[in-house]
Amino acid sequence: MNMIRTAVPVLLGLALLSGCKADSKAEEKKEEAAIPVEVATVTLGTIDAAYRGTATLEAENEATVLSKQSGTVEQVLVEEGDRVRAGQLLARLESDKLRFERARAQADVDRLEQDFTRLKSVYQRNLVSREAYDKTQYELSAARAAADLASLALRESEVRAPFDGIVSARYIKRGNLIQPNAQAFRITQMDRLRAAVYVPERDIHKLKTEHLVKLTVDAWPGKVFTGAVLLINPVIDASTGTVKVTVNIDAKQSELRPGMFARTEILYDHREQALLIPRDAVITEDAAESVYVVASDHARRRVVRIGYGDAGNFEVLEGLKAGEQVVTTGQASLKDGAKVQVVTPLKDEPAAGAAPAAAAQEG
Template sequence: MKNLKSLLLLLSVCSLALFNNCTSETQSKNTGDKDSTAAIPVEISGVTRGSISAYYSTTTTLEAEEEAMVVAKVRGIVESLQVEEGDYVQKGQVLAKLEDEQLKIEAQRAKATMDRLYNDYQRNQELYEKQLISAEQFENAKFEYASQQAAYELAQLNLEYSTIKAPISGVISQRMIKVGNMVNTDEEVFKITDFNPLLAILHVPEHEMSKLNKNQVAYLQVDAIQGQSFQGKVLRISPVVNPETGTFKVTVAVNDNTKQLKPGMFGRIRIVYDTHDNALMIPKNAVISEDGYNSVYEIKDKLAYRKNIETGYINGNNIEVISGLNEGDQVVTIGQSSLQDSALVEVVSY
């Protein structure tokens, strides 16, 4: 009887252990099923409408539209400087003065001689009208007066040239003289650069010729000025293609009222050659490109469905959607790499 009770007790313990083991396996299985269907966190964005443009992009170095090398027109010693490098000057503004005492004396002497010859000419004219002198004598007096008049005007011009003036408006980009220097005729003394507009000279492949036209809008960004864009326009397009390079020359004028841009700056330029208004757009990072096809994950009822789309122009962070989506649809922008078609998702940012 005692053995029977021990056997029954042992069977009870084994049954309880087996039940507990089965319960644990069932709970473990249920937990695994729950984890396998957990929602994947994603960020999404809506399909919107707006204007999107196509660009021709390239790099460029800025050049000045107008640049003039100022030269001395007479020989002399620099008496004073009126401007310095970096100064903005107007056309005709005085840049420097040369010593002019000798030129003044030469002009005065030329005028005195001219006045004397003028009196001789007047007297000879009266005598000629009274037929008291020959026509040859009268013509000689007339010629001497005219010749001296030209000499006086030349002396006055040389005196005026002792004041060096700006031939164009712009910025003094270089000064080559100092006070006390002797400068000779045609010696370079200043360099003036007109910074507005500045030019971006592009050499564009010939297959782009049909896209570009005069007056198209362009945007310039330079490495020296981060985060700022400058607007310009296509100024002229060469009709000739260089047979050696297969390119044609495009000149873009860039206006900078802030005067931050300088000749020689390196930058990147984009020319807008077409714009689609009221176009469907999504963020560029929503698009998955594989095997020549573009697709997105569209969100419907907390599920992500992969859809192929046809894309168009790319503008900054946006890309045009030609087909495959409608306005108001929602697409995944972050988290696509963890998704499969029809995956359960949790939107964490919109």
């Protein structure tokens, strides 16, 4: 009898404990926390298909002007940044000796021309041998050639621009002693730029001449420049597996400069009324793409098929409909069927104590 009296309280305690655990589990399930996420709506829009790469802008015409003679630099007539015309004088070497040599050569020509004129009249009367006549004629021809060489050497003491352009570098100074083929200036045509983009051979069939090219550079953030495919090299570089594509850049875009690093997009297709979602919404695992679709405060994982993509969006070929909402931030915390709470991203606010922009400008 005493054993029965002792067992009853124990059983009652176990029952109460079991009931408390069950109530706790039910309460935990009831209070399942919603995961905050940001979403975007599947929309219809246009998208461009593009091959993206990088390139360094180059001048179509650029030349290093060399000194053709040795000598001391007497005058430097242009500076870096000056615009020059084809044939314009850029620098002059000391040329007194060259002028004297040309004068001496010309004097020899004048003397031999007089001798030849007299000898010719005598030869026509058969008063001089043919040998003497031919010898004088040869001497006159040699003297004329020597005079031409002296004139050429004098002209080459002047350094001139090969074409219209900008002086982009000056290598000489007044008083420098330079040798033949020494660098003097670099002339660049700023208004005719090109860029070389190296495209993998697997993508080359997509590209054609005249395809539009968009370019961006760090010097002008947010601004898009344009060009067009000019040439596609017919030969594949075996060492890299790429093909050189030459882009011609619109000459009216004066902000661009040779040597700038550019990000390029060669646009080879365009689609209207495409289903678009932000790039951030797509999850790629094992070469398959999926997204989380939000409906009735729950997120469901759905496999999708992706088409073209640009800097901000992907085209969806299968798996979504216009108007559906997809998660763009918070996917790492989600699993299929998880409860979610859609939140609005906070806008950037000025730091505490910062003065309004207008007030800062007025100050």
